[in-house]
Amino acid sequence: MSHQTIIVVGAGAAALSFAAAMPPSYKVMVVTKESVSDSNSTLAQGGIASSTLPYDSGSAHAEDTLYAGCGHNHIETVNDTIRDGQRLIAELIKQNFPFDTDEKGRLRLGKEGAHSVNRILHAGGDATGRMLIRHLIGQLGGHVTLKEYETAADLWIEDGRCRGVWTKDSSGKAVLRKADYVVLATGGCGHLFQVHTNNRSVTSDGLSLAYRAGAELADLEFVQFHPTLLVKNGRAHGLVSEAVRGEGAVLTDESGRQVMDGVHPLKDLAPRDVVSRTIHEKLADGSRVFLDIRHIPDFRWRFPTVTSICEEAGVPIENGRIPVSPGMHFLMGGVSVDRWGETSVPNLFVIGEAACTGFHGANRLASNSLLECIVFGQRAAERIKSRKQAVFACGKAPLPEDITFAVPLCDVKDIQKWMTDHVSIVRKADELRKVKDRLEQLPVQTVNVKEITKSQLTLTHLWQTAKLMTASALLRTESRGGHFRSDFPAADDKNWKGKQIIHVKGDVEIIENEGIVKDAAVQA
Numbered sequence: 287m288s289h290q291t292i293i294v295v296g297a298g299a300a301a302l303s304f305a306a307a308m309p310p311s312y313k314v315m316v317v318t319k320e321s322v323s324d325s326n327s328t329l330a331q332g333g334i335a336s337s338t339l340p341y342d343s344g345s346a347h348a349e350d351t352l353y354a355g356c357g358h359n360h361i362e363t364v365n366d367t368i369r370d371g372q373r374l375i376a377e378l379i380k381q382n383f384p385f386d387t388d389e390k391g392r393l394r395l396g397k398e399g400a401h402s403v404n405r406i407l408h409a410g411g412d413a414t415g416r417m418l419i420r421h422l423i424g425q426l427g428g429h430v431t432l433k434e435y436e437t438a439a440d441l442w443i444e445d446g447r448c449r450g451v452w453t454k455d456s457s458g459k460a461v462l463r464k465a466d467y468v469v470l471a472t473g474g475c476g477h478l479f480q481v482h483t484n485n486r487s488v489t490s491d492g493l494s495l496a497y498r499a500g501a502e503l504a505d506l507e508f509v510q511f512h513p514t515l516l517v518k519n520g521r522a523h524g525l526v527s528e529a530v531r532g533e534g535a536v537l538t539d540e541s542g543r544q545v546m547d548g549v550h551p552l553k554d555l556a557p558r559d560v561v562s563r564t565i566h567e568k569l570a571d572g573s574r575v576f577l578d579i580r581h582i583p584d585f586r587w588r589f590p591t592v593t594s595i596c597e598e599a600g601v602p603i604e605n606g607r608i609p610v611s612p613g614m615h616f617l618m619g620g621v622s623v624d625r626w627g628e629t630s631v632p633n634l635f636v637i638g639e640a641a642c643t644g645f646h647g648a649n650r651l652a653s654n655s656l657l658e659c660i661v662f663g664q665r666a667a668e669r670i671k672s673r674k675q676a677v678f679a680c681g682k683a684p685l686p687e688d689i690t691f692a693v694p695l696c697d698v699k700d701i702q703k704w705m706t707d708h709v710s711i712v713r714k715a716d717e718l719r720k721v722k723d724r725l726e727q728l729p730v731q732t733v734n735v736k737e738i739t740k741s742q743l744t745l746t747h748l749w750q751t752a753k754l755m756t757a758s759a760l761l762r763t764e765s766r767g768g769h770f771r772s773d774f775p776a777a778d779d780k781n782w783k784g785k786q787i788i789h790v791k792g793d794v795e796i797i798e799n800e801g802i803v804k805d806a807a808v809q810a
Contacts, residue, residue: 289311289312289313290312290313290466290467290670290675291312291313291314291315291464291465291466291467292308292312292313292314292315292465292466292467292468292469292670293315293317293450293451293463293465293467293468293469294314294315294316294317294468294469294471295317295318295438295451295468295469295470295471295472295491295492295495296316296317296318296325296470296471296472296473296492296638296640297316297318297320297321297322297323297324297325297432297471298325298326298327298328298419298471298473298638298659299325299327299330299415299418299419299422299638299656299659299660299663300327300471300637300638300639300658300659300660300662300663301316301318301325301469301471301637301638301663302316302322302419302422302423302425302426302663303422303659303660303663303664303667304469304471304637304663304664304666304667305422305426305430306422306425306426306427306430306663307663307664307667307668308429308430308667308670308671309427309429309671310427310428310429311429312429312670313429313431314429314430314431315430315431315432315433315463315465316430316431316432316433317433317436317438317451317453317463318432318433318434318435318436318487319435319436319437319438319487319491319740320434320435320485320486320487321434321435322423322432322434323416323419323420323423324485324486324487325419325473325485325487325488326415326473326474326476326484326485326487326488326639327415327418327419327656327659328415328416328419328485329415329416329483329484329485329525330414330415330416330418330655330656331412331413331414331415331525331527331529331591331592332398332406332408332412332414332415332527332528332529332652332653332655332656333396333406333407333408333409333414333529333653333656334371334375334406334407334414334418334653334656334657334660335347335371335398335401335405335406335407335651335652335653335654335657336368336371336372336375336405336407336657337368337372337405338372338375338376338393338395338405338407339393339395339405341403342403342405344365344368344369344372346402346403347368347405348364348365348368349402350400350401350402350651351364351368351645351646351647351651351654352364352647353400353557354399354400354557354558354647354649354650354651354652354767355646355647355648355649355650355651355767356647356648356649356766356767356777357647357648357766357777357779357783357802358505358508358647358648358766358767358784358802359644359645359646359647359802360643360644360645360647360799360801360802361801361802362625362801363625363643363644363645363801364644364645366625367643367645367657367658367661367662368657370661370664370665371657371660371661374660374661374664375407378421381421381425383409383417383418383421384409384410384417385407385408385409386407386408386409386410386411393407394408395407396408396529396532396533397532397555398528398529398531398532398555398652398653399528399531399532399552399554399555399556399557399558399561399651399652400552400555400556400557400558400651400652401555401651401652401653406529406532406652406653408529410590411587411588411589411590411591412527412529412588412589412590412591412592413590413591414656415656418656433453433455434456435455435456436453436454436455436456436461437453437454437491437740437743438451438452438453438470438472438491438495439451439452439453439454439460439689439691439735439738439743440452440495440498440689440691440735441468441495441496441498441499441634442462442464442683442684443499443500443631444681445681446500446631446632447631447632447633448465448467448468448499448631448632448633448634449464449465449633450462450463450464450465450468451463451465451468452686452689452735454735454738454740454743458739458740460686460689460735460736462683462686464683466633466675467633467634467635467670468633468634468635469627469635469636469637469666470492470495470496470621470634470635470636470637470640471492471636471637471638471640471663472487472488472490472491472492472493472495472638472640473485473487473488473492473638473639473640474488474490474493474616474617474620474639474640475488475489475490475493475617475748475751475755476488476614476615477489477490477698477702477744477748478490478614478701478702478705478748478751478752478755479613479614479702479705479706479710480702480703480706481515481517481522481611481612481613481614481706482522482613482614482615483512483515483524483525483613483614483615484614484615489744489747489748490747490748490750490751491743491744491747492620492621492636492640493506493620493621493640493747493750493751493754494746494747494748494750494751495747496621496629496631496634496636496640497621497750497754497789497790498750499631499634500630500631500790500791501621501622501629501630501631501634501636501790502621502622502629502630502788502789502790503619503620503621503622503642503754503788503789503790504619504620504621504622504642504786504787504788504789505618505619505620505642505648505758505786505787506617506619506620506751506754506755506758506759506787506789507619507755507758507759507761507762507768507769507787508617508618508619508646508647508648508649508766508767508768508769509614509616509617509618509710509755509768509769510558510559510562510614510615510616510617510618510649510650510768511558511559511562511566511612511613511614511615511710511711511768512525512528512558512562512612512613512614512615512616513528513537513558513561513562513565513610513612514526514527514528514530514531514537514565514577514608514610514611514612515610515611515612515613516592516595516596516599516601516608516609516610517609517610517611517613518599518600518601518609522611522613523595523598523599524591524592524595524598524599525595525613525615526577526592526595526608526610527589527591527592528555528558528652528653529589530577530579530582530589530592531554531555531577532555533582533588534581534582535554535577535578535579535581535582536553536554536577536578537554537561537565537575537576537577537578537610538575538576538577538578538607539568539573539574539575539576540573540574540576542578545564545565545568545575546561546564549564557649557651557767558615558649558650558652558768559649559767559768559770562612562711563711563712563770565610565611565612566612566711566712569611574609575609575610575611576607576608576609576610577607577608577610578606578607579603579606579607579608580606580607585603586603592608596608612711614710616639616646616650616655617639618642618646618647618648618649618650618767618768619642619758620636620639620640620641620642621636621640621641621642622641622642622788623635623636623637623641623642623643623662625643625665626665626666626668626669627641627643627662627665627666627669628666628669630790635666635669635670637659637662637663637666638658638659638662638663639655639659641662643658643662644799644801644802645658646658647767647802648766648767648768648769649767649768686734686735686736687734687736688734689734689735690732690733690734690735691732691733691734691735691738691742691743691746692730692731692732692746693730693731693732693733693738693742693745693746694728694729694730694745694746694749695728695729695730695731696728696745696749697745698744698745698748701725701745701748701749701752704721704724704725704752705721705752705755705756708720708721709721709752709755709756709759711770712770712772713759713769713770713771713772714771714772714773715760715771715773718756718759718760719760721752721756722753722756722757722760725749725752725753725756726753728749754789757789757794758787758789758794759771761787761794761796762782762787763778763781763782764776764777764778764781764782765777766782783802784798784799784800784802785797785798785799786798786799786802
């Protein structure tokens with residue numbers, strides 16, 4: 287009997303997949319700063335990509351993943367994740383997870399950007415994420431404790447090992463929660479930008495926590511902007527799933543001309559970075575862009591979430607056109623981990639969007655994120671279960687007064703504006719330098735964990751990640767996937783293929799990752 291304690295920070299698909307996979311011999315505590323059903327995963331309208339039918343194959347799925355990832359994927363990770371994902375999807379089907387089926391009971395498979403065939407499984411139409419979270423919550427045993435409305439503030443590192451988490455509970459009290467292992471599954475960093483698809487809880491906490499603890503962060507320059515957020519009068523109301531384009535919707539300008547004609551062979555289903563930049567250019571020229579949905583039958587039934595978003599925004603779907611604009615959606619980079627989700631800090635795991643696994647490369651393939659979540663949640667659980675219980679002498683815990691943070695004297699909105707204006711879809715050196723200098727020169731106040739507020743923690747996390755992301759974007763003097771430099775508009779394979787920018791303990795270095803495939807098909 288283990289009786290080891292594991293703290294999971296986050297409550298999305300990766301966190302709950304991990305918690306559900308741990309046996310009763312472990313004590314698992316899931317700490318989340320919102321409710322357990324309030325996460326990015328819950329918002330996921332896309333499905334789960336998996337080659338489940340005879341006309342498809344894991345190798346074809348891998349080829350599409352590599353193509354979208356612009357030759358920056360870790361080839362072994364791609365193949366292993368897709369293979370393990372097939373097995374886990376089969377298990378979900380055996381558990382009677384309600385994947386959508388046709389009138390004959392066969393799986394209804396959708397198609398999304400850069401996929402060569404229909405392979406996207408959905409549940410509840412465009413409510414796959416919500417259905418998956420509901421299912422995973424139902425899989426949790428009595429040994430899993432949920433701590434809602436509690437915010438992770440810092441990791442306790444002793445003798446180089448992660449020994450627990452400092453949190454702020456619902457009353458604002460600082461609490462040290464000791465653990466044998468800590469698993470961060472906090473999502474990405476959507477709130478770095480003014481327009482995004484992310485849940486309110488996604489403020490780069492895990493990236494900042496891991497960096498403070500001494501873990502390596504990689505590929506932070508690769509940020510995916512989803513092409514189609516519903517935008518009305520300058521305000522984003524929600525995501526319009528890529529599955530809508532997969533079912534035949536097309537992007538048009540005011541006069542009805544198709545925006546993606548002549549841009550890419552896959553047109554409206556080109557990789558997300560290509561579509562987002564194209565829409566961005568149209569909007570910059572003063573045009574408006576719409577998603578024409580007139581040729582999709584039974585739209586309300588097939589896309590209930592999108593329909594609800596349209597109704598709330600006052601956009602009648604009967605008109606057949608939804609006004610759209612790109613917004614920050616997903617971070618391909620994150621905390622550098624191995625195939626088990628382990629970081630460079632012993633006893634610290636990171637899974638889900640907060641991790642940089644090498645699966646997505648420079649640009650994530652649509653509907654590969656939930657797949658990665660369930661695979662790496664399962665793998666991290668397997669890794670911990672395989673470990674022999676080790677006893678480490680636990681020293682005296684630090685006093686809360688000794689755990690301090692440098693809180694910048696600015697507002698979150700300031701950081702969001704700087705990042706949106708200069709570190710988003712299109713970047714260039716002079717603007718990146720200005721933002722980098724501005725972020726680094728901000729005055730700060732020192733606050734300890736006992737006194738710091740949750741809003742100050744959010745500001746600190748976002749500020750730290752903004753500095754690292756801007757530095758990475760300035761260093762990579764090429765364009766690849768989600769990183770586009772107008773002053774270096776082409777990929778530079780000679781100098782950058784297989785290279786990663788790594789941040790650790792205040793230092794930054796450029797390394798060559800031998801696992802990144804050298805001969806992958808790259809976007810035309």
